[in-house]
Amino acid sequence: MGIIALSYLGVNSNKIEDWSTYATKKLGMQKVDSTGKSLFFRMDDQKQRFCITGDEGDCLSYLGWEVEKKDDLKYFADKLDKANIKVFVGNKSLSDKRYAEEIIYFFDLSDNRIELLFNPFKDDKPFIPGRPISGFKTGACGLGHAVLHTEKISDLVPFYRDLLEFNVSDYSFDPIKLYFFHVNERHHSFALIETGRKGFHHFMVEYNSLDDVGQGYDLIQFEENAVAYTLGRHTNDYMTSFYSITPSGFFIENGWGGRIINPKTWKPSEMTEGPSFWGHERLHMPKDQRLKFRKKRLEVAASGKQSPAFIDCPWLYSNMKK
Numbered sequence: 001m002g003i004i005a006l007s008y009l010g011v012n013s014n015k016i017e018d019w020s021t022y023a024t025k026k027l028g029m030q031k032v033d034s035t036g037k038s039l040f041f042r043m044d045d046q047k048q049r050f051c052i053t054g055d056e057g058d059c060l061s062y063l064g065w066e067v068e069k070k071d072d073l074k075y076f077a078d079k080l081d082k083a084n085i086k087v088f089v090g091n092k093s094l095s096d097k098r099y100a101e102e103i104i105y106f107f108d109l110s111d112n113r114i115e116l117l118f119n120p121f122k123d124d125k126p127f128i129p130g131r132p133i134s135g136f137k138t139g140a141c142g143l144g145h146a147v148l149h150t151e152k153i154s155d156l157v158p159f160y161r162d163l164l165e166f167n168v169s170d171y172s173f174d175p176i177k178l179y180f181f182h183v184n185e186r187h188h189s190f191a192l193i194e195t196g197r198k199g200f201h202h203f204m205v206e207y208n209s210l211d212d213v214g215q216g217y218d219l220i221q222f223e224e225n226a227v228a229y230t231l232g233r234h235t236n237d238y239m240t241s242f243y244s245i246t247p248s249g250f251f252i253e254n255g256w257g258g259r260i261i262n263p264k265t266w267k268p269s270e271m272t273e274g275p276s277f278w279g280h281e282r283l284h285m286p287k288d289q290r291l292k293f294r295k296k297r298l299e300v301a302a303s304g305k306q307s308p309a310f311i312d313c314p315w316l317y318s319n320m321k322k
């Protein structure tokens with residue numbers, strides 16, 4: 001029981017034209033509905049994965065987390081209530097809008113709107129990507145992952161770990177404070193980063209093929225101010241990815257080859273090798289900050305640390321055996 005996947009997310013933005021092109025032609029999502037004011041997108045057989053609300057702000061509007069059983073909604077509502085977090089029960093209009101059977105929602109300590117939902121609806125029509133990609137890796141592991149800025153990471157960790165029962169994957173203190181959480185076999189579906197501010201840092205979509213990522217990189221890498229992090233590979237989830245700058249200013253990680261873990265045997269630990277084995281040059285950062293990450297990567301490379309052979313990834317291995 002409990003929270004089992006990142007199901008959907010919404011962004012407040014009124015840059016409708018820019019987002020429509022970006023989500024379909026750059027990311028490869030399918031635009032399914034447009035009210036003129038809002039945009040809705042599919043990434044797979046789920047009716048809705050991503051929404052641009054049409055409201056001003058260029059910020060996160062909501063994160064939707066799927067629970068395993070309908071009773072889980074009551075369980076979390078009671079638990080949050082005891083912790084003095086006000087919980088709202090979504091009405092039919094909200095669940096119709098999100099294509100889910102039942103929803104509750106509340107706000108974390110930084111005012112991020114969190115929705116818990118039971119039974120997201122599927123579409124019987126096939127997913128048609130907005131550009132020719134092999135598809136998104138979603139399924140039981142959910143949409144991907146979402147990462148929030150924090151002013152002070154220690155203020156928010158207990159909310160997600162103790163109240164929402166997210167499981168800690170790992171954490172680091174240098175060159176930046178990070179906390180990663182899993183709710184299924186994806187190494188992390190959620191993370192917090194201490195940057196001294198609030199809001200949405202990025203979300204990650206994972207593709208079925210490395211070529212989907214490479215071709216997406218070519219579509220944006222020659223545009224000005226379009227790449228936040230260059231192509232690189234993360235040390236904890238082994239994701240090969242680049243980060244693009246969205247029309248709203250936050251980032252989207254375009255990734256492939258993420259690590260699948262066994263949540264039953266996983267033990268959280270401190271990461272000391274920094275976030276990337278190679279690449280991920282942070283083009284959006286001032287030079288002095290960028291150099292700290294580069295120094296760390298060069299130390300990792302000099303030590304010979306690399307991701308294990310792909311046969312150690314159960315997901316790829318199980319697909320290989322088919």
Ligand SMILES: [Fe+2]
Pocket residue numbers: 145147202203204253
């Ligand atoms: Fe990420």
